[in-house]
Amino acid sequence: MQSELDDHIDESTSQDTEATSRSLPDRCLSFRLSGPWGHFRRVEGNTVKTTYRIIPRTTVAGLLAAVLGIGRNQYYDLFGPESSAMAIEPVSELRTINLPVNNLTTSQEGLKGVNTYGKVSVYYPDPTEDRQRTNYEVLVEPEYRIDLWLADGERYDELREYLAEGKAYYTPSLGLSEYLADIEYLGEYEVTAVAQSEPHAVDSAVPDPDGVIPEPNVNYGTERSPAFMERTTASGEFSGRRTTSYLTYTYSPDGNSLTVSDTTTASVDNRTVVFR
Amino acid sequence: MNTEALEDVADKTIESTIPRRPVASLRDIEVLYGALYTLGRGLTGPYGAYLTPDAAADQIGNETLVVVRVDLRGEKATLGDPPVRLEMFPEDLVSRVAHSKFSAAMGVDHSITHQSGQTNGPEKHSDHAFERLERWPTEDAVIEAASEHDDGWLIETLAELGEDDSVETKIREEVESLVSKEGQLLHTVAIAFDDDVLTTTAQFQPDEMWHYPGEIEVLQEAMAARKTGKFRAKNEAEDASGDGTCFVFDTDETVYGVVDDPMKHYLSKQMEKFPALNADQSWQTQGLGRDAAIRAQNADTFLDACAIPAPGTSAFYLPYPTGKIDADSARAVYELLSEQVEADDEESPVGNKYRRLKKLDRLDTIRFSLIIVNKYQKDRWRVLAATPTASIHIIEEITQQHRTVQNSRWVEKKEIFPKREKFPLLSITEPEPLSNVISSVAYLGETCLGDDADDPSSDDFRFRGTATIASGKQLRVEELLEEYVAKLVDRFDPDSQYPFPIATLAQQYVQLNALRACDLLTADDERLVTQPQHMSDQTSQTTANNRQEQFEQFIEDHPALSDKTREGVFALGALVGRISRYQSREGKSMTAVKQYPIDNLTKHNIRRIATEVVDSNIVYSDEYAGTMYGELMDTVCDGLETAEPTDWELSTQDLRFHYAMGIAYGQNDSSTSETNNE
Secondary structure: OHHHHHOOOOOOOOOOOOOOOOOOOOEEEEEEEEOOEEOOEOOOOOOOEOEOOOOOHHHHHHHHHHHHOOOOOOOOOOOOOOOEEEEEEEOOOOEEEEEEEEEOOOOHHHEEEEOOOOOOOEEEEOOOOOOEEEEEEEEEOOEEEEEEEEOOHHHHHHHHHHHHHOOOOOOOEOOOOOOEOEEEEEEEEEOEEOOOOOOEEEOOOEOOOOOEOOOOOOOOEEEEEEEEEEEEEEOOEEEEEEEEEEEEEEEOOOOOOEEEOOOOOEEEOOEEEOOO | OOOOOOOOOOHHHHHOOOOOOOOOOHHHHHHHHHHHHHHHOOOOOOOHHHOOHHHHOOOOOOEEEEEEEEEOOOOOOEEEEEEEEEEEOOHHHHHHHOOOOOOHHHOOOOOOOEEOOOOOOHHHHHHHHHHHHHOHHHOHHHHHHHHOOOOHHHHHHHHHHHOOHHHHHHHHHHHHHHOOOOOOOEEEEEEEOOOOOOOEOOOOOOOOOOEOHHHEHHHHHHHHHHHHHOOOOEOOEOOOEEEEEOOOOOOEEEEEOOOOOOOOOOOOOOOOOOOOOOHHHOHHHHOEEHHHHHHHHOOHHHHHHOEEEEOOEEEEEEEEEOOOOOHHHHHHHHHHHHHHHHOOOOOOHHHHHHHHHHHOOOHHHEEEEEEEEEEEEOOEEEEEEEEEEEEHHHHHHHHHHHHHHHOOHHHHHOOOOOOOOOOHHHHOOOHHHHHHHHOOOHHHHOOOOOOOOOOOOOOOHHHHHHHHHHOOOOEEHHHHHHHHHHHHHHHOOOOOOOOOOHHHHHHHHHHHHHHHHOOOEEOOOHHHHOOOHHHHOOOOOOOOOOHHHHHHHHHHHOHHHHOHHHHHHHHHHHHHHHHHHHHHHOOOOOOHHHHOOHHHOOOOOHHHHHHHHHHHHHHHHOOOOOOEOHHHHHHHHHHHOOOOHHHOOOOHHHHHHHHHHHHHHHHHOOOOOOEOOO
16 A cells, blocks of 8 residues: 555655755754654564664654655655754653564465455455464653754755644654654754763763763663665665664663763753764 | 683784674674674684584594595595594594584584484484585585585585495495494595695695595585575575675675574564565665674574573573673673583572672673563563663662661561571572572562463563563562562461461562662652661661560551551551460461451451451450550551541552561560560
8 A cells, every 4th residue: 555655755855955964953843752652663673572762763754754744665865864863862761561462464475455356456464363462562651852954955844834733644653553653843943062072961862882971870771773774676676675774872761861972962952962 | 611711812803703882782792692602612714603513512522523535636536445434523623524503403504514313323324424425515505605616616526426326335334334323423524635726714734634624615615605595595585685784783795684583582484563574675674794693693502501590481681791892891791601601500690790790890891681581482482571771780789788688677686577498588698699599580589479380471570570670670669569469368378387478478578678778669658668767777776675665666667657557457467466376376276367368358348357356356365364465456446547448548459468567577576475564
């Protein structure tokens, strides 16, 4: 079904301002992303469905593409390393529970087709088959504050409009479609560089493995998630997508700040964050 | 494992094989462990990581090597004379024989060197020996590797010999004459060739005439190709590989999507919530490069050493350096891991490490990932609880506080909560063995009931709670008390002479107060998480003169009992305990503790029970000049009359636990006899 939706999407995402990945943007959109549940499956597991604590950068990109109505596999350039900057701040305590879920097989043979000879065929897991119970580690009431800049001025303006009006083209969700996301627009803010060489506190997760200074009695976690993706082609045809790089985020599971040094930090709305 | 093996390895060598950043995923830990294992085992060079010397550990040092000899020096390849030899297999031949094991159930080993079954007889051994020529050189991956290598002709030559009936006859006859009994042997080849006709490896011995597979590059390349082939073709995946970015090393190279995961988090087949997953595209989201993949495969030895059994499960305690990994921190982790491989079963991977690190004042340098799994199938594990950020500091702190409580007034001196031999949380007092218990699932397993051991659930408090504590997070007291009560109810035995599980309650008492002291508990009622003053301040302990003073002191010592209702419930338990002791002494089999079991107590019936208990106390008192246990009766009445039970904020579990604590107090308080005025 998604591929049919893709047909109606304009693939081009014009880049109308220049940017480099390490330089800071001069402004950003800021919004709060929350929901009762979230599940961002760690890529190193599939039978074991553990979740990232920090929503992966690629997931935020997909979620915002859904808000804007951009089709699957059509938005990777828009959120590329040179054309976007994002800071992710966990606002709440990052708490998880195990949630058993009954799954049906997803292999092609296990799927049931409807109207397989017609123009539109729909395949779905056969609900008469046996289920397999799997534990999903899910985040309970996750809440993040996202600061985002896009080089594509048109998309940036469009996103600001959507966020400000509380609109979304497709329903945004936190990882899985049943975990609906709530987006609260907080405004557009100026981004200023924090000129401080001494160790100082940051509020966001830190996507720089060397930057965080461990302190006694300060709890922190580290995780590695996909950061950027691109479309792949085989024999000139679209064949899927692939991860082009990963980010190692250090974060406070309690929603506290971390101390960093030698890291480019920025001030947004009186908070200190790290963009990537 | 040699625990000092990495001391002489150069920093650069170590750092070239490990991720140079903080550990951020389970794959990182696997790659780190595999890299350290390979270095520690002295497996160097481009093919070192592919070898599995420990798989044939039983063959090393014995006459266990069956060597098929092929001579390439003449115009035509021929068998040597003799064609097969049974040789000694000393340790220094390990890297030259270059064995790379593959799952016995799945076919021949990756290397041309192959390990037989454990009970193979002469005929089976002749099969294995001949298959070095007939089967291995004709495996798909080997043929493909041969076609890409300048020395591929060697493999073709071996295959041609394998088609020759006279070669088969010679090999079989020779093997059957050499091997007379059943046993496990290692089958390999040795090749004689003129200088420079084959590209050799660093293992090459120029002075020898016969050369083993580890000395010849094309044989090693083919072995490596067979092993890496499994990273891209498995189950539904035909070719899950492509140009991508390695998840562990960030390198742009060919990455593989169906790499085996020793911790079973990742399998090429799985159930998902979205349809039509394409296994061939798996490399696109989490591809591993060849080096990372091969290292992850070598992690087993260290991973297994860090696992200890828990009820129905295995718990893995996987240490890793805090912060960015460098040669020094990698060496420290290697030392801990190799030591753990040699450790006996009594030594927990964590308690052991705690001991060493504390001595070196380096507790901050290591954290561990705790993963508790239920292995419900060989390759399918269910994760019951996990935390990637467990701290050894916490274990140390709990150990200290636990010991303080063990030595506190009501345990040590007054023996209200007596120490019993068979109960580890009471009897183990030395810091080292105690930290082993505290770091394990047994710490909560002793005091909490949990679920059915045959079918462990992911909601089992013992596992969840262990992971929560290990990461320094707080448990909800209400939940802990519910588990405590369930355990007490489970251990209650009305047919026994001593029906009430006093030692279990004593373990709970010590644990509850140790966790309170470490600030690992949270509750709406602050008094439930406040540590008793007398435990941290040993100096101000006064001694009570009589029973009543002692009771008052106990109440004063425990902040939770400053709540009037809770105090009343506790006193009710104490009265039940006291009366039961009196009844037992009088030879009555139906004692109060049997009559009013813990799980029977509710807000609805507590006043009725209190009335009955007080009444029976009065009846027994008639036999004496005065009223027995007057102070307890008064406290029961004052406490339970404060408000209507339906308005009490105490949970039923809270009631039951403090009622149980009262029973223990009443049964063990031997301060004075029954009447009130002595």
